[in-house]
Amino acid sequence: MITAAQEEYIERQAYLPEHVPEYVTAISQTEAFLFGDFLAYAKKGHLILVGYPLEEPFEEKRMERALEDAVKRFNPGSVSLMAPSMPASFENGDHPPTDHYYRLDLSSVNISQKLRNMVKRAGRELSVGENTHFDEGHKEMIEAFLKTHAVDEATRFIFQRIDQYLSSSKTATIFDARTSGGKLVAFTIVEFKPRDYALYMFNFSSDARYVPGASDILLSRVIQQAKTEEQRYINLGLGINPGVSFFKEKWGGVAFLPHAFCLYHPSRKGLLEMILQWL
Numbered sequence: 141m142i143t144a145a146q147e148e149y150i151e152r153q154a155y156l157p158e159h160v161p162e163y164v165t166a167i168s169q170t171e172a173f174l175f176g177d178f179l180a181y182a183k184k185g186h187l188i189l190v191g192y193p194l195e196e197p198f199e200e201k202r203m204e205r206a207l208e209d210a211v212k213r214f215n216p217g218s219v220s221l222m223a224p225s226m227p228a229s230f231e232n233g234d235h236p237p238t239d240h241y242y243r244l245d246l247s248s249v250n251i252s253q254k255l256r257n258m259v260k261r262a263g264r265e266l267s268v269g270e271n272t273h274f275d276e277g278h279k280e281m282i283e284a285f286l287k288t289h290a291v292d293e294a295t296r297f298i299f300q301r302i303d304q305y306l307s308s309s310k311t312a313t314i315f316d317a318r319t320s321g322g323k324l325v326a327f328t329i330v331e332f333k334p335r336d337y338a339l340y341m342f343n344f345s346s347d348a349r350y351v352p353g354a355s356d357i358l359l360s361r362v363i364q365q366a367k368t369e370e371q372r373y374i375n376l377g378l379g380i381n382p383g384v385s386f387f388k389e390k391w392g393g394v395a396f397l398p399h400a401f402c403l404y405h406p407s408r409k410g411l412l413e414m415i416l417q418w419l
Contacts, residue, residue, distance in 0.1 A: 142172045150179070153194035154334035155375060156241065156397075157341055158222065163312075163331065164188065166305040167298055178206040187216035191223025192397070198224050211406070219404045226400050240395035242376040242388040246367055249392055251360075259360050262317070262353030266325055268361045271314040274306045277324040278314065281344045288347065302329070302342060309333070312341070315361050317354045326354035330362050338366035338374045359391060 142150070142161060150159060157163055159179060161172035170181035170188060177193040187210055191203045204227055211219065251259075282299050291299070306312055311333035317326040326345035332338055340362065345354050366374055376393045379385035 142174060146174050150174070150194060151333055152335045155337045155373075156190070156192055157331065157339050157375070157377070158190045158192070159194065160309075160331055160333055160339065162309045162333070163305050163341070164190075166308040167301045173210070175206040175209050176202065178203060180206070180210045182210070182214045182216070185217040186220070187211065187214050187218070188220045189222075191221055200225060200227060203227075217405065219406060220401070221404065222399065222401045224398045224400065226402050239378045239380065239399045241378055241397040241399055242385070242393035243396040244363070244374040244376055244388075244391060244393045246363065246372055246374065249363060251391070255356065255390060258353040259357050262351060262357040265351050266317045266319060266354060266357060268357055269316050269318070270365075271316050271327075272306075274303045274314065278327055278344075279303065281324065281327070281346055284347065285344055299342075313365070315358050315365075317351070317358050319349070319351075323349055325349045325351050326358060328355070328358040328362060330365070332366070332369055332371070334371075336372045338362065338369065338371045340374055340376045355387065356391075 147161075150161070154160060161179070161181075164170065164179075164181050165172055168181060168183070168188060170183040170186075173180045173182060175189075177196050179190040179194070181188040181190075189203075189207050189210055191207075192198065193202070196202070200223075203223060207219070207221065282302065286296060286299060306314070306329070309331065312329060312331045315328045315330065316324060318324055324346065326343070328340065329342040330338055331341050340359075343355055343358065362374065376388045376391075378399055379388070379395065
């Protein structure tokens with residue numbers, strides 16, 4: 141488990157959503173551990189290793205040693221590894237396409253006039269407010285999204301447990317965009333726990349009550365709040381698809397970290413072979 145001193149260290153160095161234990165443990169029902177400079181999350185039969193070091197530069201061999209230590213300790217039936225790159229020993233695992241995390245540098249935000257006009261236009265129809273309560277309107281919007289969008293099972297699993305994450309976090313905020321009549325049009329969830337990074341966790345908008353620029357006006361408010369919190373960056377999350385990447389890039393988001401994922405099911409023999417490869 142994570143000690144108080146380790147928790148403070150993680151908060152100072154975190155730059156990814158997966159570096160926030162309250163988020164991962166609530167979603168996956170795991171317990172957090174620190175192996176060297178790497179966060180791991182474990183429960184009976186399964187291990188998640190976040191292969192992004194908190195402070196040191198990424199080195200595959202160092203990550204492999206942390207994974208070896210975690211596997212030896214928990215002897216999991218399955219391992220989820222997310223990292224900038226995958227070790228060759230995981231070549232037989234399940235590899236979804238590689239993506240990138242996007243980052244917005246708050247010291248050099250330069251919003252185009254076209255984007256300013258879009259935010260201004262949305263502001264004529266919508267008001268933005270902060271909310272710490274995840275209500276039925278938020279749940280219904282997520283359910284509607286899942287009915288109309290093709291998402292993988294892992295994403296569906298996460299979306300259906302957002303309320304559990306929010307109930308466990310004291311530093312996550314919901315930003316709502318609502319009509320003058322109080323109807324929810326879009327919302328964004330942001331995690332402010334890391335010292336230097338605001339984490340853009342989720343964004344949903346209504347197809348039935350579509351207002352152009354709703355997500356833009358929300359991100360504009362998030363930027364203001366992150367600056368108030370004296371954070372240096374916003375991690376805008378993964379690119380996911382061309383439409384999502386375009387949204388992040390038009391705000392000045394830049395791909396700053398590659399993201400690869402592997403689900404591995406080690407046998408006892410496979411575990412031994414994998415460990416011997418690293419010695």
